[in-house]
Amino acid sequence: MMKKITVFTPTFNRAYCLGQLYDSLIQQTNPNFIWMIIDDGSSDSTQELVQSWMDENKIEIRYIYQENQGMHGAHNTAYQNIETEFNVCIDSDDFMPTNAIELILSHESELNNEHLAGLIGLDAYKNGNIIGTTIPETIKESTVNDLYYKYDVKGDKKVVLKTKVVQQFPLYPVYKGEKLVPLGTLYLLIDQQYKWLCTNDVLCVVEYLADGSSNTILKQYKVSPRGFGYFRMVKMKYSGSVVEKIKSAIHLVSSAIFAKDFSLITKSPNIVLVVLSLPLGMLLNVYIRYKTRAK
Template sequence: MKKITVFTTTYNRAYLLPILYESLLKQSNKNFIWLIIDDGSTDNTREIVKDWMTAGKIEIQYHYKENGGMHTGHNEAYRLINTEYNVCIDSDDFMPKNAIEIILNSVKNLEENFAGLVGLDAAKDGEIIGTRIPDKLHAVKLNELYSIHQVRGDKKLVYRTEIVRKYPEYPEYPNERFVPLDYLCLLIDQDYDLKPVNEVLCIVEYQDDGSTTNILKQYRRHPNGFAFSRISRIKHGKTFKEQFKNAVHLVSSAIFSKKVSWLFKSDKTLLVIAAIPFGCLLNVYVRLKTK
């Protein structure tokens, strides 16, 4: 049985997937499965993946579902994965040729209090996205990496599958296609540590149609998903600044969703009330930026 699943959620990215496929073919360690969750693509994704499966150069699993957004693709992936570890590589990203080898070497004898690994993302030119992880850290929680240790930029997460399945799935809201993925990470943070790996596990290239590039539009189109995420960030925030910032965002998302009830779902109601004027200003700012 393979040790790790590389899973990719994709929607109409047939023109990008070959880059990721080629990088997986070049892996120095082939002890992995590539699981592709097709989130309702209308291009030729199914056909090119079937060709790769027929070629049989690496083990590929393909699953088609109705379009529901990236978070629903993650829900589906976690239901299907049957390897000990998993890592998400987006359809517009790829892996350096030694990434699987680094991961499998790093998880050897991993202690039970570790949910997995946190490694680095890099750009095509090799430059690290954001900052490296402080060398002094031998165990860390993802949220603390940013809020306390002031690390910047996206990082790559490798999780134990059995641990991921202990936590609730991402919620799904009618007519919305986005829930921030850090919700699950934040829940895992409460119970487990991550082992830092200061090596590049993923090469990223942000696309014009990607969620990172269009975050303000996503913010406006999917207010319930963002409001849900802010509730957990307020609850588990390590600093007052972090909690208040997310309270401001909660107010703005509540306005977009036209659901005042979101303001009373946090366990820090007074903080949310204090954030209302700032949340209103943020809401106006987002509206102006997304006309």
Template sequence: MKTLTVFTPTYNRAYCLEKCYHSLVRQDNEDFIWLIIDDGSTDNTKELVNQWKQEKKIDIKYHWQENQGMHGAHNTAYKLIETELNVCIDSDDYMADGAVERILSYWKKYGNENVSGIAALDATIEHQIIGSKFPEKLNRATLFDLYNKYGVTGDKKLVYRTELTKLYPYPIFQDEKYVGLAYKYYMLDKQYEMLLMNEVLCHVEYLPDGSSLNMYNQYLKNPKGFSFYRKELMKLPFGGKVFKYKQAIHYVSSNLLMKNPKLFIETPKKALTVLAFPLGFLLYVFIIKKTRTEVN
């Protein structure tokens, strides 16, 4: 069995998926599987993937499902993956040359059951690091501490042990398509740190149809998913009052968006939610105005 699965959730991205494919073909270590989770595409994604499978340049597995959103595609990927390690490369991104070899060599040298995986760097297509590098001489940390204790910024590439990513599946809410992926990562942070590798594994391009550039619309369309995410972050055994106050503000706005009369009953932090209500209301108003402006 191969050691690594590179999985790619995709939805109507046939026009840019080829760049990801060619980056995997260029890898000098073939100890990986490319798992494509087609989240309900109606374009020619399936035909394109079948063409690549016939070329037999890399090991490709393809799975189509009804559209569930990014988190639903991740759920399916984690159910299907059988390799020891996995990493997500989005459909509009591509893997850095030599990335598979770097992952497997690093894991062979330092990997163990006391860590959840490896955190590494993303870069733009112009080879500029996204955000900041990890602090020098810091070899391992939780993802939460990287951002909230050590001041790391920007998206990072996460390589996880598959047996752990099968834990904490993302909930699926009817008529919604978004739950923050970091939910699973923070759940794993409660027990494990990650190894840190200050090397680029992925090149990122933020396309206009990407979820990261449509966040206000995501807030509006997926209030149950955002409410769940903020509640879980308020429950974390780490984070401090300021962090949890911010989560409470977002929790309030999401519950106002979905007109939830049990807003103060369902929160895990009642006093904090009461204090956060004024700013949460202002955020709710801002989201409504912002999305109306974008539509017009």
């Protein structure tokens, strides 16, 4: 029988921490899931480790190896290969509460509504503290964008997607030599056609490691300028927040300078706003270069 949900995990040289996620998955109160591991070009012992877990046969595991494409490239591969009704990404340095799959699938009947793309739940730290804020109890459905900019919800949240919905949208663009396109780009595009069911269930326990993207964001702006430029253009076009449009225009200028590709500016959905943002964008670029200089 086909499982209901795929938990997919992009990983790159994270054999040292994958074990806590595996331990949380084999303890799930509802085993109705597949664990799909997208190995994004690891050179450590990830493959051997995963094989040992597959040999244990405690949960269904699917392992896919690819040449390194970055986080968004691993998401692309997952979305192209997932066959279950739902999917959720749990990063290699995170893990799931033991009842997370049960909590997700408890919303299955509500998620049958065609206008819903999936479910938004909470992330928490290991000590149990919620990351950011909870979702107001009065908000049963929302877009991701509205949660942050209309209802003032803070912090990372965990999204569970309907596979048939996510497969309607274009894959993340992959730029040669770059490793990151912000994942929120896809959610903003989905927001234009769908809403999300909201819950204050904790679906993921998060640990921000020193080598994770959250802790290296300024460097990412510098080394993945086209990826971030694409993200800024999508935000300028679709974000309902004027402040976010202005911030995106400033960042787009900086990204264009890093990429040495000023067509990013001419292709923007609001050229006038970007031109007005040139001075601040140049200042931001100088600031990022200063903060990421070799010490």
